[in-house]
Amino acid sequence: MNERVLRVLEFHKVIEQLINQAATSIGKDYASKLKPSSNIEEVTRLQDETDEASQIIRLNKTIPLGGITDIRMSVKRSVIGGSLSTEECLDVANTIYGGRQVKTFIENLEEGLPILKELVERITPLRELERQIKNCIDDHGQVMDSASSALRSIRTSIRTLEGRVREKLDSYTRTNSKMLSDAIVTIRNDRYVLPVKQEYRAAIGGIVHDQSSSGQTLFMEPKAVVDLNNQLQAARVKEKQEIDRILKELSASIAEQSEFLFENVSVLAKVDFIHARALLGNQMKASKPEMNDQGIIKMKQARHPLISFDEVVPNDIEIGDSYTSIVITGPNTGGKTVTLKMVGLCTLMAQSGLQVPALDGCELAVFKEVFADIGDEQSIEQNLSTFSSHMTNIVDIIKHVDNESLVLFDELGSGTDPGEGAALAMAILDEVILRDARIIATTHYPELKAYGYNRDHVINASVEFDVETLQPTYRLLIGVPGRSNAFEISKRLGLDEPIIERAKGLVGVDSKSVENMISSLEQSQLSAEKDYQKAHEVLLESENLREQLEKEWKQFQNKREELFKKAEEKAENAVAKAREEAEIIVDEIRKMKSNVDMKEHEWIEARKMLEEAKPSLTNKKEHQQISPKESNELQVGDEIKLLTVNQKGEVLEKVSENEYLVQVGIMKVKVKRKDLQLLGKPKQTFEKPVATIKGTNYHVKTELDLRGERYEDALLKLEKYIDDSLLAGYPKVSIIHGKGTGALRKGVQDFVKNHPNIASSRPGSSGEGGSGVTVIEFR
Known part of the structure; x- marks a missing residue:
């Protein structure tokens, strides 16, 4: 990646913040050398590493990296025969202990952290070397009497x-x-x-x-x-000689394990580096971006990484799918350059394995090169004007740009005659667009406001300006070019009306048309936003009404079933009482058998008639009311009873107005309507239920993507989606909430636990999206 671009986009400031998050000198060294990668496999792995460390942070746990130091120089010196000091030996022992603590901590985590767990497997505990050093040197770096019997004798x-x-x-x-x-x-x-x-x-x-x-x-x-x-002096000389011998021996033991020590330090440095990336993401309230190699950037509520969270205005940005170029117009100090730098810096961060300050579900591309012409690069030494400096950079960009490039132009064509500058800017954009690069350009030229309407894959954008307060809002408006607010601002500042009207008369017809068009677009957008809000409120009211009706209908059903149950119990009791009385009468008649001429089979027949006299009680399905239309007409799939054989079956086809083809058991027979009794309708399923929002139809899918949504909006969407899925008859659905900070995932899980129609839920498998997805099964 070009060093000038890294400097212009202030990537070094992000590196400084990253270094401050590292806990060890070796981790800081790793962080200081971080550069963006253009290999998508490498970038994806870096993002996965950072995400695993972020999971640990979300659990309110911290990797224990205390006591670990850079011992590589000491180990190298021991390998070539040097004798280490007590402090150096103690650093080796502490680093061995710290490495073992990190290894144990990560291996004991229940969460699936395959990358980190595989990484710490390379750490060798080296308990014996640690014990040998700690038995000779205390925590203050002093050789203890117990280091050798000779030393103990000398010190005595x-x-x-x-x-x-x-x-x-x-x-x-x-x-x-x-x-x-x-x-x-x-x-x-x-x-x-x-x-x-x-x-x-x-x-x-x-x-x-x-x-x-x-x-x-x-x-x-x-x-x-x-x-x-x-x-006494002679004894002290002997003491020093014995200490030197002990340190020499320890240094030799360290040299024997040098290979394992170097590997441990390398692993610990990488673990600290990964942890520092996760800590920086947590500090920035960032999320893991999904990476692609198609040049697609999609970020919701993205913020500039170097601007305070309380001050920055988040914006949505999208490029690379429907359009490959954005031309941003608007007033000075409106935030155009900040937006430009934000996209560039977030791209560099993502390609370095860092999370980006945007909502969950953001997507970023891996570019081979990021080019930027931003700021005033005027050089007195080179005798270059502002325009010449810009053109020098642009010439170099055009030489190397291709379809794997992201190009950022700030105030394209500025610094020269407005007419020529605008024409030059359009020609440069045409050339870079022709090479299929991804472009974001800012400009003041009014001629470029219509540029996006005359080119494919180009869209206009602007930064909003509040004429009432005479302040920019820093909101990015995609699809609406910026318009001049000079007349409105002048009027607000007190310039006489005749002067303003005279100025308006001097403006060309084309300029007036463009400004009127932009004004109309802004009004249309505001109107659309109001309509959307109103429709959303109506939708919420409808949802509440539907819930109330469902609740009342359920209460009615329960009440009806309760009444039927009581009636059946009453009938059962009456029948039981009648049976008891009949049994008594039959027994008395049996006793009189000798006086009555009745054979045994006649008694059995009488008993059977008594049993058949019991009224048949209806089940819940038979209690259901059937409309007159349903009682006469049968539909394919209806459950019926064939009265002539007293068997249940299913309607296969309507043969004529009064005849149906039904299946009873393994038989298919044609039957008259009068011989069929309707038992129940089949459960209706809706393969593609359709709802309408703002005149646009959409189908209920088996998955709902909530990434990038605000917490409250996400739960409202989830509730609506569950209702639609139940109506559609789906056995299970998937809710995509992403990983991020975990707040949205917890909200989804809490909602699922309390829903009466949801039987169970589980995290997605590795092929379904892992912990970023919750799979729901309905009752």
Whole structure:
């Protein structure tokens, strides 16, 4: 990627923010070298890496990267035979421990993080080397007595000698205190001495090691402790030699594991780098973009990454699908250049594996090159004017631009005669469009306002200006060219009406027509937005009314079923009571059998007649009311009973006005209408239910994409979609909510849990969209 473009779009400022998010020096080093990639497979993997780290952040967890340092130089020195210091050895042990903590943390996460888990598998624990170092060096970087038996013995000797020296010197402080400037024992040149007054030098005797600035105090080593101090010095030399030997041994052990140590550091640096990218995305309230190689950019509520969240005005931007070029017109300081830089910088960030500040569901392209001619590049040294500087850049762009390029032109054709500049701008745009590049250009020239209407794949846009407040709103209006507000602004500022009217008369007819057309477009857009809002409100009212009617209908159905159930229970009780009474009568007659001439089969026949006397109770389906039309006419698929054989079946075809072809079991027979009883209608299914919004028909699909929607709007759409899907008879549907911050996903899941007609839900599989999709199954 061209270094000048990175500088013009201020990519280095994003890198600075990224470096600040890294926890280790090795991670900061990785971040400082980040460059955009033009390979879509590499970019996709980088985005997946960042997304996995973002999942950890969304769980309110942090990768433990403390204690990890860049030990590569120390390890290299140990490999060539160098002896490391205690601090360097301790850094190696701490880095080994930190690497093991990172490995354990990521492997224990329940979430599917395939990239990070595969990455930390390369970390070797090296517990034995860590234990060896920690057994020799404490947390303060001091070699411990336990490092070796020889060191323990030497230090015991040192402590004994120090005790004897102090004991002798303490006796001097007690018995000869008047000869001392202060009754203390101190150290000079690593030897224990006393602060002796100058006049008592001969009385004390010994070696003078130092004196005070006034010369009145001499720091003397009495003869009685010279020999002990010599022994102490010799012991300290032995101590240093033993420490050097221990460090040499530790350095050799580190050198033996150098290959694993280098690999651990490399993995930890990459983990920190990935985590830093995720932290930056979280700080920017960014989301993961879907990458493509078709030059398509779609972002909703996109914000400039370097402008404060509270100050920036988010805008929707789309290019590469219906149109490949956008020409933005409008007043100065209206936000045209900010929009230009925002698209360019977001593209560079996405191609570097960074998330972009836009709503979930955004889509960005991987370009081979991003070209930008932005700002005043006038150079006094090169004797170039503003126009010449712009043209130099544009000439270079045209030499290299192709269908895999994104081109950003700021104030195209400016700095020269307006007529020639406008013509030149249109010719340059025609040439770049011919090469199928993606173009966003800003301009002041009114001639370019009509450019988008005369070219295929080109659309006009503008930045909105509030004439009432005389301030730009920074909103980008796609499809509407900017218009001059000079007359309105002048009027608001108090310029006399006659002067304004005279100026209007001097404006050409063509310019007036263009301005009137733009004004009409703006009014149409505002009117369309109002109509949409009104239609949306009516839709919500209709939804509420439908819900109320459904609730009342359900209550009516429940009440009716309850009444039928009570009636059946009452009938059952009456029949049971009658049966009991009949049984008593039959038993009494049996006892009288000897007096009555009745055979056994006659008794059985009587019992059967008694059973058949029981009234048949209707089931719920038979309670359903059937309209007169339904009682006479049958439809294909109706469930019926063939009265002549008392069997259930299904209507296959209407043969004539009073005859139907029905299937009963395995038989297909033609039957008269009078021999058929309608039991129920088949469940209606709607393959493509249609609703209308603003005069546009759309079909209910088996999936709903909520990415990029505001939270409240998304839940309203979800509720409407579930109702339509239930009417359509779908067994299951998919809700696409993306990953992002997780708020929309949680809202969808909460809604699903509380819906009475939803049986179950689950996250999508790897082939269905993973955790960015929720699959719903209906009851």
